[in-house]
Amino acid sequence: MENILEVTGLSKHFGGFTALSDVTLAVAKGERLGLIGPNGSGKTTLINCISGALFNDAGEVRFKGQNVARMAANARTQRGIARSFQIPRPFGSMTVRENLLVPLSYVRNLFGAKAVAEADALLHDMGLADRADVLSNQLSQVELRKMELARAMAAGPDLLISDEAMAGLSGAEVEEVLDILFKLNAKGITIIMIEHIMQAVMKFSQRVVCLDAGQIICEGSPQEVVANEYVQRAYLGD
C-alpha cells in the first residue's frame, strides 16, 4: 500500500541529550499505527518533529511524497497533518465551538454559518453537541480529549496523530475515545496513536512501533511487539 508518511534518518538533540537517533519509519495510507515506549523514549519528540512543533536536526519527513521537514507546523496542518496534545491545550478563552472554528477558518477557509454547521456536525460526532457553547476551560478531562480530537478533525486531516488521548481516563471513557478513533479511521484517516494503555494499543493498532532511548527497537503486529524481548526489557528492565 502507498505510504502517506515516510520518516528517514530522523535525529533530534537537545544540547548534549539525544532525543531521537536515526529514526526511520513509514506509515501506510489508512493505517492504524501504535507508537509505544517507556517515558522519555522520544515518542512525543518524534511526533513533534512530524507535526512541525519541533524541527529535526537531521533526516527527512516526507508527507504525501513531499519533504515537510523545514515547514512550519501551520503549513503541515494545511497539508493534512493534525494532532492532539498529551496535555490538552484548549483555547481556554473560547467556547468549544469557537475552538473548532479556528482550524475551520484557517485551514478549510470556512466562515460564518457554513463553519458553524461543520463545527456542530463534528461536535455531534464526538458526543459534544450539548457542550458547544461552554467555555473550553470548563470541560472535564474526557471532554477536553474529545474536543482536541474534534479540533484536529476540523482541519480535515489525512493523518491524525493522537498523543496519549486516553491518559487519565476511566475504562469506559477509554472505550469511548477508542470508538471515535476507529470511526475516524473507517473514514480513511491514517492514525498514529501514542499510548501507554497497552490494552488500547493492542485493540486499536494494526502495527506497533516501539521506541526506546530515541531509537526504534522493534516493530510488528501488536502480539509480536508485546512478545519481543527488547520491548519487555525496555519496559521492565533487565
Next chain:
Amino acid sequence: MKYWIGCILVVLALAGLSLSNMNEYLFFAGFVILQGVVLASAWNILGGYAGYVNFGVPAFVGVGAYTALVLHLAIDAPLLVQIAGGMVTAGLLGLFVGLLTLRLRGIFFSIATIAVIFILEAVVMNWRYVGGATGLQLTRPEVMAPFESYTRMLFVVMVVMAALAVSVARYIQISHIGRGLRAVRDSEEAAECSGVPTLRIKLIACVASGGLLGAAGTTMPMYLSYIEPASTFNLTWAVSALAMPIIGGMWHWSGPLVGALVLGTLQEAVTVTISSELNVLVVGVLLVVFVVAAPDGIIGLIRKWKTSSK
C-alpha cells in the same frame, strides 16, 4: 451597521461641539483623553488579543511624533501628510521590531520592546536637525476654517483618529485574524497546529498596532508647540497604554475605549482639581485594584452582572 451609524454620529457630534463656544480647555483635555483611546485600542491589538505585552509604546509614539516633525521641517507638510507619514513609519517600525522580536515570548518579548525605546531615544538625542536633547520650539501653522483655534482643529483630528483606531481594533477582533490572535494568546503551539500562521498574524497585529500608536504621536509636536526626546520617549506612555485596556477589559474592542475614557477623564479631573502630580498615582491605584479585583476589567464586570441577572 449599527456600529458604523453610531460611530459616524459620535464623530459628527464631537466635531460639531468644536464649533461651539465651549471653554477651550475642554478641547485641550478632550484631545488628551481621545489620544488615550487611540493608544489603548492600538496597544490592545497586540497586547490584549495576542497576549504580547508591548512596553515599547513610547518608541512608536516617538517615531510618529518625530516623523511628523521632520515632514514639517523639511517640506512644511500639511497635518494630514504628517499623520500619514507618521503612521507609515511607525507601522514599518512595527514590522521591523516584530520580525526581530516576535519569536520571543513572554517577558523576553517585553524586554526587547523596551530596548527599542532607548535605541530610538539615543538616536534622536544625537540628531541636531530635530533639536537633539534640548528639543525644538515650534510655531503652529495658520488654523484652517471653520475652526477658531488650532486646539479645536487638533481635537477633531483626534476624534477621527480615535474612531479609526477603535474601528481597526474592532475589525481585527471580529475577523478571523482576531480569532487567530486569541488562539495564539491561549496556546501558541496549539494555534500553529490548528493551521494558524502565527508569525504572520502577529506581524499584522504588530504593524497595525505600531501604525496607530505612531499616529497618536504625530499630533504631539503641534499640540504642545514643542518637542523634546525625554518626554516623547517617556515610559509613562507605555504605562497608560497598558493600564487603560486592563481597566476597561482586554478581550473586547470596547474595553480599551471604556478604560481610556474612564482613566483619561479621571486624570484630567485630578489635574484640574488637585494636581497633575497625582496622575500617575491614579493610574497606579486603579491598575492594582483592577488587576486584583476585576482582571476582566469594566467590560468583564458588566458581562458578569448581565449573566448573573438573567
